[in-house]
Amino acid sequence: MSDERILIKGNEAVAYAAVSAGCKCFFGYPITPQNEIPEVLSKILPESGGEFVQAESEVGSANMLLGAGACGVRAMTSTSGPGIDLMQEGISYMIGSQIPAVIVNMSRGGPGLGSIDASQADYFQATRGGSHGAGRTFVFAPSTCQECYDMVQDAFDIAFKYRTPVxxxxxxxxxxxxxxxxRHAPRNKQDDKAEGWRVEGMGDRAPRLLKSVYLEDGALAARNEMLEAKYKAMRADIRVETIDTEDADLVVVAFGSMGRIARSAVQLAREAGHKVGLFRPQTLFPFPSEQLEELAKQGKRFLVIEQNAGQMLDDVRLAIRHYADADFFGVMPGIFVDAEELLTPILERMGGAK
Amino acid sequence: MSIQPGEKLVFGAPSTLSDRLTHYCPGCHHGIGTRLVAEVLEEFGCIKETIGVASVGCSVFTYNYIVADWVEAAHGRACATATGVKRARPDRMVFTYQGDGDLAAIGFNESVQAANRGEHITVIFVNNTIYGMTGGQMAPTSLIGQKTTTSPRGRNPKKEGAPLRMAELLAPLDGVAFSARCAMDSVAHVNAAKRAIRKAFDVQRQNLGFGFVELLSGCPTNLHMDPLSANRRVREEMIPYFPLGVFKDVTANEKAGA
Known part of the structure; x- marks a missing residue:
């Protein structure tokens, strides 16, 4: 595929990225605000030799995803918050059975039916392991359409590298x-190395079983220790974007869509002569705690901005707890803000200096 | 098992069945159902290209007995997981082996929708009218008046509805290529069950659609019966409500039409 610059929605970027990354199966159920993903894929995935299935529900999607992932095939689903609720069962089984898959959540407001407007209130659900049994998933947080494209491509690599849902x-x-x-071909597409574990029909080798049930004495404990070690290993793939943090007195911490608005607000503050920087986690689990702690050691102050009542705030506070505390500015889901509106709380924390 | 001098092997197990004790209770029919599936997979010579999808319930450990690649599904989701497997590997033989709580209660939607899409999978459904693994609770197929740990006064159709007849329910769906109900209480019934299971795999082999076999089974432990009484119950109480027969066979229609 030759590189090509086109004007598309984030949802469409997700769909194109999946096909370019070699996604062979997509399972999904309609829900706003992510419908362009299945709509585009229903056209282009079969054209590229893949399978598109509109599932009966997100319960169906997630468990179909498990089946395709078990075959060592690059497979994906997409949904929005309420759909993730229903997928938690499948996600838990995929974590437990070490089955790779990519799950896109274009989240919306809640609780309940909530709204179809933007929201970052799914942070806890995404990063704490939304399902029973302590499982964690690797979490990317794109803040631009380009990042949607690049991160979905990379999500497949991460899924297979760690044999985990992403x-x-x-x-x-x-x-x-x-x-x-x-639009580009994957930059450094990894070898999925699925030959050693996927189900495919045993041929002449010993039979394989992908499962999450461990009933023998100590077996589940060993399984969970292995999974915990895997979550630690994932820290090698932590990503964060920092802007002007070196000389900053105040570091604004924000992710995703609020991260991009905060970037503009930080720019405005700089133009007004304030030493403000931006710390934007691009992976939410694992969280860039060490990088934040380094900044805290330097005596910087922190302001967390999220479109919720304070969720990533917990991770920031845990990261900097030996050296600093973090202040918080929340925007409720469904409320749209611009950079000017985020500038106010930033300037307040700067004490009107300059 | 080794043959000693002077002995002659007159009856053996299929090579597709592992040589290990099952966890099934004495008198349970799961062992027969598992063996029949193993026999068919051996006869078709396709075990090396087969992927089994395990369910939750007494059927979960089928992967310990049928020697093949397996993936374990969540409770009720075997047909969804098998859909994912088959879409990823359309060249493989894919089957599920599920009980009544799994397929007809918690997994009803996944089962019916996969059947309606005409997924090219084979579904073996063991109906013993009770939840076995969890200790004898009411199933979607429990008979009217049947006492269980959660229907101590007997299943009341006014409150709990009537038992679901899955083989008949699925048969009219266009995606279903084969749907039959068999029993495992007698040699004749076991032989008929074997033929039906063959057919349910054969329609998959021919890419004709969803293959389904319901197998009526005894559950002496949870019915508090000895094995012979549980067998008799299949004949005298279950079959009158769950009639045996082939409810859909697209290959038969083709022949009739030809």
Missing amino acids: LVLGDAIIGQLKEPVL
Whole structure:
């Protein structure tokens, strides 16, 4: 595929990225605000030799995903918050059975039916392991359409590298926003190395079983120790974007769509002569705690901005707890803010200096 | 098992069945159902290209007995997981082996929708009218008046509805290529069950659609019966409500039409 710059929505970027990354199966159920993902894939995935299935529910999607992933095939589903609720069962089984898959959540407001507007209130659900039994998923947080494209490509590599479901957590803003996106073949596509574990029919080797049940004495404990070690190993793939943090007195911490608005607000503060920087986690689990702690050691202050009542705030506080505390500015899901509105709380924390 | 000098092997187990004790209770029919599936997979010579999808319930450990690649599904989701497997590997033989709580209660939607899509999978459904693994609770197929640990006064159709007849329910769906109900209480019934299971795999082999066999089974432990009484119950109480027969066979229609 030759590189090509096109103007598309974040949702469309997700769909194109999946096909370019070699996704062979997509299972999904309609829900706003992510419908362009299955709509585009229902056209282009079969054209590229893949399978598109509109499932009966998100329960169906997630468990179909488990089946395709068990075959060592690159497979994906997409949904929005309420659909993730229903997928938690399948996600838990995929974690337990070590089955790779990509799950996109273009989240919306809640609880309950909530709204179809943007929300970052699924942070806890995404990063704490939304299902029973302590499982965690790797979580990417794109803040541009280009990042939707690049991170979905990378999500497949991460899924197979760690044999785990990977979440891509966007929201209504990221999904519906249109931006120029450079479509490209995966930059460093990894070898999935699925030959050693996938189910495929045993041929002449010993039979294989992918399962999550461990009833023998100590077996589940050993399984969970292995999984915990895997979550630690995932820290090698932590990503974060920092802007002007070196000389900053105040570091604004924000992710996803609020991360991009905060970037503009930080720019405005700089233009007004304030030493403000931006710390934008691009992976939410594992969380860039060490990088934040380094900044805290330098005596910087922190302001967390999220479109919820304070969720990532917990991770920031845990990361910097020996050296600093974090202040918080929350925007309720469904409320749209611009950079000017985020500038106010930033300037307040700067004590009107300059 | 080794043959000693002077002995002659007159009856053996299929090579597709592992040589290990099952966890099934004495008198349970799961062992027969598992063996029949293993026999068919051996006869078709396709075991090396087969992927089994395990369910939750007494059927979960089928993967310990049929020697093949397996993936374990969540409770009720075997047909959804098998859909994912078959879509990823359409060249493989894919089957599920599920009980009544799994297929007809918690997994009803996944089962019916997979059947309606005409997924090219084979579904073996063991109906013993009770939840076995969890200790004898009411199943979607429990008979009217049947006492269980959660229907101590007997199943009341006014409150709990009537038992679901899955083989008849699935048969009219266009995606279903074969649907039959068999029993395992007598040699004749076991032989008929074997023929039906063959057919349910054969329609998959021919890419004709969803293959389904319901197998009526005894559950002496949870019915508090000895094995012979549980067998008799299949004949005298279950079959009158769950009639045996082939409810759909697209290959038969083709022949009739030809």
